[in-house]
Amino acid sequence: MQWHSPPCLLSLAPVHQSEPPRIATRIQQMRAVVFHGIRDIRLDTVPDPTIKNPTDAIVRITSSAICGTDLHMIRGSMPGMVEGTVMGHEGVGVIEEVGSSVRNLRPGQRVVIPSTIACGHCSYCRDGYTAQCDEANPNGHLAGTAFYGGPQQTGPFDGLQAEYARIPHANVNLVPLHPEITDHQAICLSDIASTGWFGADIADIEAGRGKTVLVMGCGPVGLFSILGAWHKGAQRVIAVDRLPDRLDKARELGAETINFDEENPIEAIRELTGGIGPDRAIDVVGVDAFMPTKGPMRVLEKRAEQYAEQVERLAEAGADTNAAHFAAGDAPSLSLEWATEALAKAGTLAIIGVYPQSHNAFPIGTAMNKNITMRMGNANHKKYVQELVELVRRGGLKPEHILSQMEPMTDVIAAYETFDAQNKGWVKVELNPAA
Numbered sequence: 001m002q003w004h005s006p007p008c009l010l011s012l013a014p015v016h017q018s019e020p021p022r023i024a025t026r027i028q029q030m031r032a033v034v035f036h037g038i039r040d041i042r043l044d045t046v047p048d049p050t051i052k053n054p055t056d057a058i059v060r061i062t063s064s065a066i067c068g069t070d071l072h073m074i075r076g077s078m079p080g081m082v083e084g085t086v087m088g089h090e091g092v093g094v095i096e097e098v099g100s101s102v103r104n105l106r107p108g109q110r111v112v113i114p115s116t117i118a119c120g121h122c123s124y125c126r127d128g129y130t131a132q133c134d135e136a137n138p139n140g141h142l143a144g145t146a147f148y149g150g151p152q153q154t155g156p157f158d159g160l161q162a163e164y165a166r167i168p169h170a171n172v173n174l175v176p177l178h179p180e181i182t183d184h185q186a187i188c189l190s191d192i193a194s195t196g197w198f199g200a201d202i203a204d205i206e207a208g209r210g211k212t213v214l215v216m217g218c219g220p221v222g223l224f225s226i227l228g229a230w231h232k233g234a235q236r237v238i239a240v241d242r243l244p245d246r247l248d249k250a251r252e253l254g255a256e257t258i259n260f261d262e263e264n265p266i267e268a269i270r271e272l273t274g275g276i277g278p279d280r281a282i283d284v285v286g287v288d289a290f291m292p293t294k295g296p297m298r299v300l301e302k303r304a305e306q307y308a309e310q311v312e313r314l315a316e317a318g319a320d321t322n323a324a325h326f327a328a329g330d331a332p333s334l335s336l337e338w339a340t341e342a343l344a345k346a347g348t349l350a351i352i353g354v355y356p357q358s359h360n361a362f363p364i365g366t367a368m369n370k371n372i373t374m375r376m377g378n379a380n381h382k383k384y385v386q387e388l389v390e391l392v393r394r395g396g397l398k399p400e401h402i403l404s405q406m407e408p409m410t411d412v413i414a415a416y417e418t419f420d421a422q423n424k425g426w427v428k429v430e431l432n433p434a435a
C-alpha cells in the first residue's frame, strides 16, 4: 500500500471488543464530509449524531473510504443530493452507544457497516433482498434502496465519512468483527468487495462450467468483481478499462486485459473468445462511462451525437462533462452497449454500475435478439458482508491489497479530487476519520 501521509497505525489497530465505551468523553461536534452542491463538498464541523430511535446505534468510525458512487453524486450524474448531507457509505468502527431495543450488540464492539440499510424483518429482508427493504427507506416502501450519504430518494441518511455515525436498525446493519480482521480489510467489505461478490453472484457464474466472464470497468468494485468471478468458478476473466494502472491490477488478479484507448474492445473480445463472446458480463462502470480518448475507437465521432441527449439530461441535473473537477462521463450508456454487444448469444448481463432513475438508454434490441438474460441492482450488502468477514477470517481473501491510499480526514477534499481525476495509482482511497 502507498501511504500518502504518515499514517497513524495505532489509531487503526484492531480494537478489542473489551475496549470500554467512550460515551462520557464524546465530543459534541465532529468533522464530516458534507455535500453543499454539485462539485462542492467540504470538510465541516457538524453536531455529533444522536440516538433517534431505540433501534439505533452510534458508531465511532475508525475507517471510511471514497467510492465511485460518491463521485456520481458530486459530479451530478446521480442527482437529488440534499445540501447538508454527510457523504460516504463505507465504514468500520467501534460501537459507542446502543438504543434500548438493540439486544445483540454492546458498546465497545468493533463492527463493519454494510452500505445499504435494511430492517431485517420485512419480507424482502427475509428473502435476502436487503437493498429493497420495505421499511428502511423513509420515503416509503416503493422508494427503493436506502443507504448512507445518498440522494433524497435513498433516505437521505447522513453518511460514514465522519467521526461518528447513526446506524438505524443496528441489530441487522452492524456486522461484528473478529479481532484478527484489520480495519484495512474490513473497510473493503463494507461495499466494494460485497458489491463485487454480488455482481458475480447475479451473473450466475456458478451454473454450468467453463464460464468466460467479462468485467467492464476496473475500479475497486470491478477488481472485486474479478475476484468474485474466480470465487464463483469462472474459467477465464476478461477485463476492460482504459487506465493502465487499474488494468495492471486486473492482470495481477488473473484477468486478460483490454485497454479501450488502444484497441476496439469488441474486436479484441471476439478475438479472445473464438468469435463467440463471453458467457457472462458484469457492468461495473455506471453512468459516468467515458468515451475513448485515443486509439481506433476515438474515430467514432458520431458517438458524441449519440450520447448528446443522455449528456443533456445529466446537464439538466447540474452535471458538466467539461468541468475541471468532477466532470461527468460523456458516454453514459457506452459500457452497457459494449457489454451487450460483446456477450455470447444467450449470455447473462449483470449490471452493478449505478445509473440514476432518469437514465433510460439501453440497447434493448441487441439484448432481445441475442436472448440475453439481465440481472441488476444495488448490492444486498448485508448477506455478502457476513459471508466475506468469515472468508477473510479464514484467510481465503486478502481484500486490503486493493487499497492504494490511506488519507487523513484533513486531506479528504484533495483526496476526492485526486481520486476523481484518476491519478496514476489512485485505485481506492481509505480515509482515517480521526487523523
Ligand SMILES: NC(=O)c1ccc[n+]([C@@H]2O[C@H](COP(=O)([O-])OP(=O)(O)OC[C@H]3O[C@@H](n4cnc5c(N)ncnc54)[C@H](O)[C@@H]3O)[C@@H](O)[C@H]2O)c1
Pocket (backbone or CB within 6 Å): 067, 068, 069, 070, 071, 072, 191, 192, 195, 216, 217, 218, 219, 220, 221, 222, 240, 241, 242, 243, 246, 260, 284, 285, 286, 287, 288, 289, 290, 291, 334, 335, 351, 352, 353, 354, 377, 378, 379
Ligand atoms: N450496485 C451497487 O450496490 C454498487 C455498489 C458500489 C459501487 N457501485 C457502482 O459500481 C461502479 C464502479 O464503482 P468504483 O468505485 O469501482 O468506481 P470507479 O469510478 O473507481 O471505477 C469505474 C471504472 O470504469 C472505467 N470506465 C470508464 N468508462 C468506461 C468504459 N466506457 N468502458 C469500460 N470502463 C470504463 C473507469 O476508467 C474506472 O476505472 C460505479 O458505478 C459505482 O457507483 C455499485
Ligand SMILES: [Zn+2]
Pocket (backbone or CB within 6 Å): 067, 068, 069, 070, 089, 115, 191, 192
Ligand atoms: Zn459504494
Ligand SMILES: [Zn+2]
Pocket (backbone or CB within 6 Å): 118, 119, 120, 121, 122, 123, 124, 125, 126, 132, 133, 134, 135, 136
Ligand atoms: Zn426490510
